[in-house]
Every structure is written in C-alpha cells, then in structure tokens.
Amino acid sequence: MDLPLAIKEQETLAPSFLVEGSFFTGILCPTVYRCPNCRSVYKFILGPGDVFLGEGRRTCSKCRQEFRDRSKEWPVISSMDRILFLFPMVVDGSILLALIVCTLFFYIGWNVGPTPVLMLLAIFFAIPLMAWFIFRGSQIARSVRRFRLCGKTKAA
Numbered sequence: 001m002d003l004p005l006a007i008k009e010q011e012t013l014a015p016s017f018l019v020e021g022s023f024f025t026g027i028l029c030p031t032v033y034r035c036p037n038c039r040s041v042y043k044f045i046l047g048p049g050d051v052f053l054g055e056g057r058r059t060c061s062k063c064r065q066e067f068r069d070r071s072k073e074w075p076v077i078s079s080m081d082r083i084l085f086l087f088p089m090v091v092d093g094s095i096l097l098a099l100i101v102c103t104l105f106f107y108i109g110w111n112v113g114p115t116p117v118l119m120l121l122a123i124f125f126a127i128p129l130m131a132w133f134i135f136r137g138s139q140i141a142r143s144v145r146r147f148r149l150c151g152k153t154k155a156a
C-alpha cells in the first residue's frame with residue numbers, strides 16, 4: 001500500500017516583477033510542507049524547489065499518520081538537486097550580498113585599508129557560510145550512512 005504523499009505549497013510573498021530570475025526570490029518564496037492527513041506544517045524551506053535529505057517517510061507528530069515526506073537520501077538525488085542542496089537561494093543571496101558589501105567597502109574604505117573590511121566580511125559572511133557548509137556536510141554524511149544501512153534491508 002502506498003503511503004499518502006505530503007502536501008507541498010509554494011508561498012509567494014514577492015511581487016510578480018521580482019519573480020523572474022531574481023536571487024532574492026528564494027528568500028521571498030518559502031516552500032511549506034504539510035502532513036497530508038491533518039495539514040500540520042512539518043517543514044519550512046526558504047526557496048523554491050528545495051530538496052532535503054531523509055528516508056522518504058515520516059510519522060506526523062500531531063496525528064501519528066505515516067506519510068511520504070518527499071525527502072530523498074543523498075546517493076539517489078540528481079546532481080542538480082545536489083547543487084541546490086548545497087547552494088540554495090538563501091546562500092546565493094548572501095554570497096551576492098557579500099559581493100555588494102565588498103564593493104561598497106572598496107569605495108568607502110579606500111583610505112581605511114583592506115584589513116577592517118576583510119574582518120567585517122569574515123564576521124558577517126564567511127563564518128555563517130562556513131557554518132552552513134559544515135552543517136550541510138554533516139547532513140550529507142548522515143544521509144549516506146543511513147542509505148547504506150537501509151539499502152541492505154529494503155529495495156530502493
């Protein structure tokens with residue numbers, strides 16, 4: 001028997017003129033995942049078409065119904081999804097913001113020298129981004145381990 005599939009909803013908070021090709025669309029268009037039975041939200045992702053890692057099934061914390069949560073394990077997702085997983089819109093946005101700030105400081109801080117600028121960039125962008133990649137890396141490692149364990153007992 002197939003389990004019911006989770007509901008995926010795309011919220012659009014961005015004005016329509018922003019939707020096309022904008023880096024910030026991701027921040028303004030969160031994706032909401034709901035339990036197919038009681039419609040309670042179990043996952044909230046910033047950005048359209050995001051992927052997340054998991055065994056593919058989940059038991060709702062509210063109604064105790066089991067359902068397919070649209071998650072996949074790292075070894076079975078496509079390379080496009082892998083790129084999206086590592087560089088979702090939020091991360092693209094912050095990299096873009098870092099570049100803008102960098103350019104601004106380049107003009108404003110002409111006489112200040114590069115050291116304070118680099119320190120500021122490190123504090124506001126490099127550290128959160130590093131933390132992000134460490135966090136994602138550990139999620140991938142866990143997913144791969146889970147996949148190897150499960151792969152032996154159930155058919156993919």
Ligand SMILES: [Zn+2]
Binds near residue numbers: 035062065
């Ligand atoms: Zn539920």
